[in-house]
Amino acid sequence: AVAGGAWWWRVQSRPLPRLAGGNVLLITVDTLRADALGAYGNRRVETPWLDKLAQAGVRFDRAYAHTVVTLPSHANILTGRYPFDHGVRENSGFRLPSDVDTLATRLKAQGYRTGAFVSAFPLDSRFGLTRGFDVYDDAYGDAESHSAFLMQERPATETVARAARWLADAGNGPYFCWVHVYDPHFPYAPPEPFRLEAGAPTYDDEIAFVDRAIGSILDGLTALGLDRTTIVAIVGDHGESLGEHDEATHAMFVYDAVLRVPLMLRWSGHLAPTRVSRPVRTIDLAPSVVELTEASTMAGDGTSLVAAMRGAAAGPFSAYAETYFPLYYMDWAPLRAIRDERWKLIDAPEVELYDLASDPGETRNVAASEPSRTAALKRVLDELARAETGAPPTAAMDRDVAEKLAALGYVSPGAPTTASAPSATKPDPK
Numbered sequence: 001a002v003a004g005g006a007w008w009w010r011v012q013s014r015p016l017p018r019l020a021g022g023n024v025l026l027i028t029v030d031t032l033r034a035d036a037l038g039a040y041g042n043r044r045v046e047t048p049w050l051d052k053l054a055q056a057g058v059r060f061d062r063a064y065a066h067t068v069v070t071l072p073s074h075a076n077i078l079t080g081r082y083p084f085d086h087g088v089r090e091n092s093g094f095r096l097p098s099d100v101d102t103l104a105t106r107l108k109a110q111g112y113r114t115g116a117f118v119s120a121f122p123l124d125s126r127f128g129l130t131r132g133f134d135v136y137d138d139a140y141g142d143a144e145s146h147s148a149f150l151m152q153e154r155p156a157t158e159t160v161a162r163a164a165r166w167l168a169d170a171g172n173g174p175y176f177c178w179v180h181v182y183d184p185h186f187p188y189a190p191p192e193p194f195r196l197e198a199g200a201p202t203y204d205d206e207i208a209f210v211d212r213a214i215g216s217i218l219d220g221l222t223a224l225g226l227d228r229t230t231i232v233a234i235v236g237d238h239g240e241s242l243g244e245h246d247e248a249t250h251a252m253f254v255y256d257a258v259l260r261v262p263l264m265l266r267w268s269g270h271l272a273p274t275r276v277s278r279p280v281r282t283i284d285l286a287p288s289v290v291e292l293t294e295a296s297t298m299a300g301d302g303t304s305l306v307a308a309m310r311g312a313a314a315g316p317f318s319a320y321a322e323t324y325f326p327l328y329y330m331d332w333a334p335l336r337a338i339r340d341e342r343w344k345l346i347d348a349p350e351v352e353l354y355d356l357a358s359d360p361g362e363t364r365n366v367a368a369s370e371p372s373r374t375a376a377l378k379r380v381l382d383e384l385a386r387a388e389t390g391a392p393p394t395a396a397m398d399r400d401v402a403e404k405l406a407a408l409g410y411v412s413p414g415a416p417t418t419a420s421a422p423s424a425t426k427p428d429p430k
Contacts, residue, residue: 008022014240022267023230024107024176024289027214028077030070031184031250033239034063034260036207047203053234055273056114056227057266058309062279064339065238065291066321068250068258070122073237073282074180078102078129080286082320084385086116088127089324096128101299103286104132107176110294117163117177119182121152133178136332137162155191156181156213164217164330174293179217183210184240186249203242231292235285236261251325252429254346255362257320267292271309278314279341280305319340319385326429333426336383345377349428353377 017290020171034040039054041182043200067073067083075081075088079102088094096102115135123129123138123290130136139162140154155237158423160428163179183190217233244257251258263280265271265288283302290298292305298304308314326332336347344362346352353367353374 002012005112022175022228022293023110024293025217025230025232026073026103026176026178027217027232027234028178028180029184029210029214029234029236030180030182031186031238032207032210032236032261033242033260034061034236034303035185036240037208037211038124038264040262042204042207045208047207049211049218050202050234051220052348053232053266054262054264056268057232057264058271058281060263060276060278062277063235063261063263063282063340064256064259064319064321065236065261065282066319068238068321068323069180069325070120070185070237071127072109072349074123074129074306076106077235077237077282077285077382080298080300082283082301082385083322084320085277085301088324088330091122093328094127096131097133098128102129102132103289103298104176104178106132106298107208107291108132108134109172111173114177115163115166115172116178117159117166118178118180119154119156120185123180126414135166136283138311153182156183156210157216160213160216162292179211181213183213186240199222203240206404211301222278227266228270230267232275233264233285233289235263235311237282237283249328251323254323254335256356256360259337263421265281265309274309276305276308278308279317279319280308281319318380327423327426330429331426332429333423335429336381336385337412338377338384343373345374345381347378347381348384348430349424349426350430352379389413398414 027397037050038043039051058157066076069091071091071094071246072292073087074084075086075096076083079098079100086096086100088096114133117137118131121140125138126138130169159179159181163177167175184206186201188206190201190205194205194209202296238250239258239261240250241253241257245253245255247253248265252420261282261364263285281302283300284305286302287300287302288300288306290296291304315373321337322335324334327334333349338345342355342357344354344356351367351374352365353370354362354364355366
C-alpha cells in the first residue's frame with residue numbers, strides 16, 4: 001500500500017504531457033469474451049472496476065477480433081493490420097517482422113516512454129513484439145523451476161505490480177504502458193478468495209480476479225485525477241467458447257463466441273461517455289490511439305474510431321477472421337471468415353453462412369439456401385486476403401517453444417508443423 005501510494009504521488013506530480021493526446025494505458029485481457037463482463041450482460045459475476053470504466057468511457061458493443069490465439073491476436077491489436085498483412089498466423093513458428101510499424105514504435109518516435117508488461121509465454125520477447133518498447137517485461141519467474149507441466153505465466157496482480165514500478169521511475173513526459181493479463185485463459189485457477197462457488201474454479205472466477213487486479217490501476221487514475229491526462233483502452237484479444245459449438249475453450253473455430261470481445265476507451269474530459277452500437281474491429285484500436293495522441297493516421301488495415309466515438313454516421317463494415325490452429329497442429333483445414341453487418345461466411349471444406357440478424361448464435365447454416373450470397377462473400381474473402389493460404393512454418397518447432405505452448409494447452413510437443421496437402425482436401429474441423 002505504501003509503495004502504491006508513493007507511485008501514484010510521483011506520477012501525479014509530473015508536468016502535464018507536452019503532446020495533445022497525453023499518456024496511454026493499454027490493457028489487453030487474454031481470452032475475454034464480451035459477455036463475460038457485467039457491462040456486457042454477465043450477471044453471474046461482479047466486475048465493478050471494468051463496468052465503471054465502461055460507464056465513464058466509450059463502450060463498443062460489437063467489437064470483433066481476427067484471430068483466436070494470443071500472439072497473432074496481439075499482433076493485430078498493436079499493428080492495426082490483419083494477420084495476412086503482418087504475417088503472424090499462430091503462436092508458434094512466427095515472429096513479427098522488424099519492418100512492421102506498431103503502436104509502440106509510433107509513440108516512441110513521438111517522444112513517449114514505452115513499457116510493456118506481459119503475463120504469458122505466447123508474448124515472449126522472442127516473438128518480435130518488443131520493437132518500440134524501452135522495457136519489455138516478460139519475466140515469468142525462475143526458468144529452471146518450470147517444465148512442460150507448469151504454466152508459463154504469472155498472475156495479473158504480479159504483472160500489474162511490475163507495471164506500477166516502471167511507471168514510478170518513468171520520469172517526466174508522456175508514457176505508453178501496455179499491460180497484458182492472461183488469467184482468464186484455461187486452465188482456470190484464480191486465488192482462493194475469487195472462487196465464487198464450491199467445486200472447481202471457473203472462467204467467471206478468473207474474470208472476477210482480473211477485474212480486481214485491473215482496478216488497482218483504474219482506481220488510482222481516477223482518485224488522483226490522472227484520468228484527464230491518460231487515455232485508457234481495454235480490449236480482449238479473443239474470446240472463449242465455453243462449450244458453444246462443442247468447443248470447450250478456443251483456437252479451433254471462428255464463431256463469435258471467440259471473436260466478439262469487449263472494447264472500451266476512457267479519456268475523461270475529452271471523450272464523452274457513450275455506447276457505440278456499430279460493429280468495429282480490434283485492428284481499429286491502434287489507429288484510434290494514434291489519432292488521439294498525434295492527430296494523424298496510421299498505415300494499415302484498421303480505421304480510426306475517433307469519429308464514431310463522437311457520433312459520426314457509420315460507413316460500410318466488414319471484418320476478416322481466421323484460425324490456422326487446425327492446420328498447424330492437426331493437419332486439418334484452416335478456417336477463414338468474412339462478415340458484414342448482417343452476414344458471416346466461414347470458408348471451410350463444408351462452407352458455412354449465417355444470418356447474424358436472425359441467428360446471432362450461428363446455429364443455422366444457410367449456405368445451401370443462399371448460393372449467390374455465399375459465392376459473393378467467398379469472392380470478397382479471396383480478394384481481401386489475396387487468396388493467401390497462410391503456409392505453415394517450414395522449420396520444425398523449437399522444443400523449448402513446443403513444451404511451453406503445451407503447458408498452456410495449445411499443442412503437444414510432437415505435433416506436426418507442416419502441411420501435406422491442399423487445405424480443401426483436409427478434414428473439416430467441425
